[in-house]
Amino acid sequence: MxxxxxxxxxxxxxxxxxxxxxxxxxxxxxxxxxxxxxxxxxxxxxxxxxxxxxxxxxxxxxxxxxxxxxxxxxxxxxxxxNEPGFKEPLYAGAEAHLRRLEKDGWLLAMATGNSRRGVNRLLDNHDWRSLFVSTHCASDGPGKPHPAMLLEAMKASGCEPRQTVMIGDTGHDIRMALNAGTRAQGVAWGFHTPDEVRAAGAHHVAADFDELDAELDRFAAAL
CATH class of the missing domain: 1.10.150 (DNA polymerase; domain 1)
Incomplete structure (x- = not known):
């Protein structure tokens, strides 16, 4: 496989x-x-x-x-x-989507503009430490749209650009993916509008996690 x-x-x-x-x-x-x-x-x-x-x-x-x-x-x-009870919500369907990908044999990584402290907090709050093969953030080196984080993620997983999909909601994510030679998968529910994500060069923009599931399945079937 x-x-x-x-x-x-x-x-x-x-x-x-x-x-x-x-x-x-x-x-x-x-x-x-x-x-x-x-x-x-x-x-x-x-x-x-x-x-x-x-x-x-x-x-x-x-x-x-x-x-x-x-x-x-x-x-x-x-x-x-640090406020009592504070927890940033996941988008509806995000947790199930990640677990489904893991079950289907996908390797998962994270590439974010967050700090390393923020990444560690996120992994602990959502019990994701065993879910991600590697995590890459602004504390590690050049940020988006530089391809450094994606290149390191591929190195850590042993994957090539043709086997890799970058999933993000902004043009910064899309340009990083294109700079690294990977699939650039946009989502429509975040900070940039779908039109802005498409204008950055996204290969596809998913309207919801069901559509993202289907698009990633098509990508995997073509490998």
Missing amino acids: SLKLAVFDVDGTLVDSRQTILRAAVEAARDVGLPEPGYDAVRQIVGLSLHEALHVLAPQLTDAELAEFVARFQASFTRMH
Whole structure:
């Protein structure tokens, strides 16, 4: 049986983090004296490494000011996650989808703009440590759309680009996949609109997890 690797983005693909990311951006902006950003501005930067994302959001900042903006965002995010009972919800169907892929012999990896601390928290909160062959994040090196995370995921799994699908909700995910020579699978429920994901070059955009299941089955059958 041919190896097959599904690499997942996190925010906007598996985890519905729209409210927490917006809140952290608004609180951080307020703390450093910037105008509060709207959701449409914030959603465009999700998927990038935090430093790059906030630079896009506020390109006028000096290096020192940007570092403070990043620190304030991280502090807000940490406060939210430390609130009693806090848990970012998974999108409906995400857990079942991952378990189905594992059962069907897929190797699973993660490629996210999150920090390593954020990845570890996610793995522990959802009992995913045994589910993913490898996890790759902004703490490891170049962020999206650089192909580094995908290249490392393929190396860890022993898979080639033709055996690999990158699944994500933003143009940053899609461009990373294309830069790595893998299948670029978009989803329609995250931070970027389906049209934005298609415009980035996605080979397909799934409307829901049932359609994603079917598309990955077609991909696997062709290997």
